[in-house]
Amino acid sequence: MGRWEPNARGRLAEAALELYSERGFEQTTVAEIAGRAGLTERTYFRHYADKREVLFGGIELQDLLVGAAAGAPESLTPIGVLAVGLDAVSEMFEGRRAYARKRQAVITANAELRERELIKLASLSAALAGTLRRRGVPEPAASLTAEAGIAVFKVGFERWLEDSEERGMAPVMRELLDELKAVAGGGPGS
Amino acid sequence: MGRWEPNARGRLAEAALELYSERGFEQTTVAEIAGRAGLTERTYFRHYADKREVLFGGIELQDLLVGAAAGAPESLTPIGVLAVGLDAVSEMFEGRRAYARKRQAVITANAELRERELIKLASLSAALAGTLRRRGVPEPAASLTAEAGIAVFKVGFERWLEDSEERGMAPVMRELLDELKAVAGGGPGS
Known part of the structure; x- marks a missing residue:
């Protein structure tokens, strides 16, 4: 996967909200969020410092x-x-x-x-x-x-x-x- | 040490504030707070759930x-x-x-x-x-x-x-x- 991911930030935020709604915040991992968005964990952490921030950065x-x-x-x-x-x-x-x-x-x-x-x-x-x-x-x-x-x-x-x-x-x-x-x-x- | 400790709550709060001021919050342990107050860690946790609460419970x-x-x-x-x-x-x-x-x-x-x-x-x-x-x-x-x-x-x-x-x-x-x-x-x- 290339380093340029169109709207990675928005896709991660959307995936996180979906997963948190479906399974709960605690039961969701960063790997799962990245996976749902079709991105890597590494990309996640380029955009958000932790699991909470993704809900507040968009x-x-x-x-x-x-x-x-x-x-x-x-x-x-x-x-x-x-x-x-x-x-x-x-x-x-x-x-x-x-x-x-x-x-x-x-x-x-x-x-x-x-x-x-x-x-x-x-x-x-x-x-x-x-x-x-x-x-x-x-x-x-x-x-x-x-x-x-x-x-x-x-x-x-x-x-x-x-x-x-x-x-x-x-x-x-x-x-x-x-x-x-x-x-x-x-x-x-x- | 008996189970009845006069004003344990207040003594723990005072000891915690002193230690947090002297060494910083992160560098202080519950054992040290209890020790300074002349009490045990067990007594500490009968009064306060964690290291933070002691500053808000008094x-x-x-x-x-x-x-x-x-x-x-x-x-x-x-x-x-x-x-x-x-x-x-x-x-x-x-x-x-x-x-x-x-x-x-x-x-x-x-x-x-x-x-x-x-x-x-x-x-x-x-x-x-x-x-x-x-x-x-x-x-x-x-x-x-x-x-x-x-x-x-x-x-x-x-x-x-x-x-x-x-x-x-x-x-x-x-x-x-x-x-x-x-x-x-x-x-x-x-």
Whole structure:
């Protein structure tokens, strides 16, 4: 087999998700994933460091969210920047709900995968906070907006996966940004 | 050695933190922790499942936050309930900044410990969302408030650790709740 394998990365990710869904994450080996994709283990490890990473490397969520936030109009407030980032992410997930549901079921079933997901989200939050600071947002507003943004994304993503009306992700995220506004601005009560 | 060891749990946690600070997390064994505490490995494993857990089991953050939230006056809004929970947590950390700084330095230096911390925070968020639902807060407000609360706690905790004025944790948390309100209510910009 030659060194040039067209879309090896994508084929490995697809094979891994299939096998993890069929047999479970723990019962699947890298050799089996590579075999299903028609590639070698060596090729697998050129693309992914371990068995977990293959589920997180395909969708470049961080680049997309942070890139959109960095390029948003200067006049936007931090929450406006966040909305632009979430719009970009929502667009990427367009038409990928079935895939996302399958992937999430695999992650939810395994503690190691849930850990890796939490680390990815923490890293996303840190990158987003850095982008906001570079846009001139002071601390703690930058970190807090980033963390609140990840909160909206987490809750919104779950709702989008479960949504019986099969709405797009963008309206779900916008609804949650409004909800955050309502919750945070609600005062302490009487 | 008898089976009754006064405050074994606390002594093990203290010994572990000392050793992790001195030698690093990876270079320390359970036998060494038990030895420093004047206890046996067997006793260690009666109290903690592994080397990581000893850093997270001493402070019952989740019980405290969720307990305070559950017992908060019925008239409070979700964010008001959150404020009550954060006050209770702040009170617990009173006079423990030096300990918390030492512990955080150990956690920050090790990827496995950062993972465990993220899992604890995710579990805290889930428990808090459950408490809010039992108080009649509907979804997605319950999950979003809980996630936003964890966001405030994370950012506030870091600020409190680094605070040069050595303020108590409660005013730092209140400042961040106000900041969340300002950020979330800020509108998208022009």
